[in-house]
Amino acid sequence: MPIAHLFKDKLVCDIDNQDCMMETIKFQQWESTDRTALAVSELPTDDFLRKLVDMISDLTRHHFVAKKQGKYCRDLKETLKPNECLLQGDYSQKYSMTVQEATQGMFFNAPRQATLHPFLAYLNINGKIVPHSMCVFSDCLNHDAVSVNAFLKPVLQHIKIISPSIDTIKYFSDGAVGQYKNCKNFVNLLRHEEDFNIKYAEWNFFSNSHGKGPCDGIGGTIKRLAYRHSLQGGDIQTPFALFLWAEQQIENLKMFYVSSEDVNGNQKRLEGRLCEARTLTGTQSFHRFVPSLTSKYHMDAYDISENENFKTFQILPIPDPCTSVExxxxxxxxxxxxxxxxxxxxxxxxxxxxxxxxxxxxxxxxxxxxxxxxxxxxxxxxxxxxxxxxxxxxxxxxxxxxxxxxxxxxxxxxxxxxxxxxxxxxxxxxxxx
CATH class of the missing domain: 2.30.30.140 (SH3 type barrels.)
Structure with a gap:
């Protein structure tokens, strides 16, 4: 019996009543085009049931992946070795500058914005797992693989200062396509040792739209305190001023500033490798990416982080064997x-x-x-x-x-x-x- 038939007696008052069975069902559903809105739809009962069953099937897989990835992250924190670092990262919503006693003219101008990218590093220090909160501030408003790579530079340098023995980074983030889960970020992961002098790195992804994490707390705290300070007459009108204020006023949080000039310079440095990056088919179905141990041009992709089976993808073109240099x-x-x-x-x-x-x-x-x-x-x-x-x-x-x-x-x-x-x-x- 098709699964849809199991739902019929739950949706209608009497499955033998013609009026009940022939009516349409009106429901609300979130739809995304150029913007997201809650739309009202209406379908015949049978069509609605088929749609509901399909969506429940997708939700079942999403729920399973979300639970497994969360458990893998928690277990990894508890078993970190002294040479390993678990690094969570997530872009915070851009912070818009505000002035308490702004003039009417300023009201009609678009407010200046700052990028905040919080990080939370877990390190094994003398047998104890210690979290270290950090945040990168920038006037660069592009949220992409180039800026992520630029932001990681001061963060990883700081981690190496805290624990010089670190040679393994295990990244965790959401699956935002424009920022982390894309071929350009995977190419940078292949060249991680070249960029940061850290031998091994892998990237794990949580399920999208599945609750807030510690990085959201870091970003939210900074913006809440900065907004309150501005309403009390504080002068924060540029991204760099926001960075200086946060560095002086917020304790137990390491701050870094990466300018748009730094990001643009990084863009030029990475341009050659990024233009050669190859798209991975079915990227969204995988949640762990590890550079191949047998090739510096391939990436191993796992559907679930804890699984042993993986699929190998070629990310960069393999040079002609007759060519001595790339x-x-x-x-x-x-x-x-x-x-x-x-x-x-x-x-x-x-x-x-x-x-x-x-x-x-x-x-x-x-x-x-x-x-x-x-x-x-x-x-x-x-x-x-x-x-x-x-x-x-x-x-x-x-x-x-x-x-x-x-x-x-x-x-x-x-x-x-x-x-x-x-x-x-x-x-x-x-x-x-």
Missing amino acids: FNSISVGKHVACLYSEDGRWYLAIVLEKNKEEQEFLLQFYKPPGESASIRGFKSTTNSKDQAWIPCVDVLKNIDSLEKTSRSGRTFKLSPTEYAQVSKLFTKKMQDS
Whole structure:
């Protein structure tokens, strides 16, 4: 018997009465388009029952995930090791500045806003689990993976000061798509050690819309006290002023300020990796993400954090095996050794421009070719005839040991070790091709 039939005698007064069974059911339901509103709908009894059964099925899974993720977080807190940190984070609603004795003109202006991102870190200090409350203030109003990465920098630095042995971070947050649960944040998670010098990190997600957490309490407390201070004549009119006031007036809470300039700088630093991020199919059905132990381009996704089974996704493109370096590791102004296919020789060159779409570099070549420079060294030139666009696959190596050998600063040499490395890469490249 279909499940819907089990509900019929609960919805009507008499299942054998035609008037009862043929009537429609009017109900209210939250609907979201460009805004969320409580809408009134009306459906025939059978259609309403089918809709109700489908929604109960979704609610059942949501309830199960919510309970499991909450229990996993609680159990993890109790079993934290001295080298581990459980870090919860969540954006607080933006704080709007207010002035008690504002003029009429100010009333009609949109109030300035500040971003608040509370964090709560749990650490094992001498066998005791100790919470540390923190909050990042910013004038950057973008709530995305770039700002999250920028906000984590001072937070993780502070955690390392408190407990220098920390080498594992286990993040917990809600599943907000624009902020945490997206491919860009997962790419940053893959490069966590590169960004923060912390070896291991994973990201766990609570179920959405499932109650308030400790981070909501931190953000709410700051905004409530700041609002009361403003109504009592206090002067808080900028995000930085809010940060300074909170740092002086609120105890037992570590404050950090990250400016919009810092976030924009972080955007430029991360631009290369983020543009290559690949979307994960069915992201919302997974609640734990761990960088793969076998590949720095893949992520393991778990439907429930405590489960052992996982599905592996490729987040970043795997470089061509013939390429000695990744495109994003080469920056303008950097020196490289490359193959020039027109004459089959390798050259020292400096990068002038990059083309992401074509994966090419505009290089200014030094003279002479690599094989002839072992004794005389390399000489820089500014002649445009010594420039060419070179594909990334023909770049052999980033150069680290370039040294000046003349007072004019135009003649250079490589260390014997790096020269031998480039020669070996060149030989292998020619043999493979």
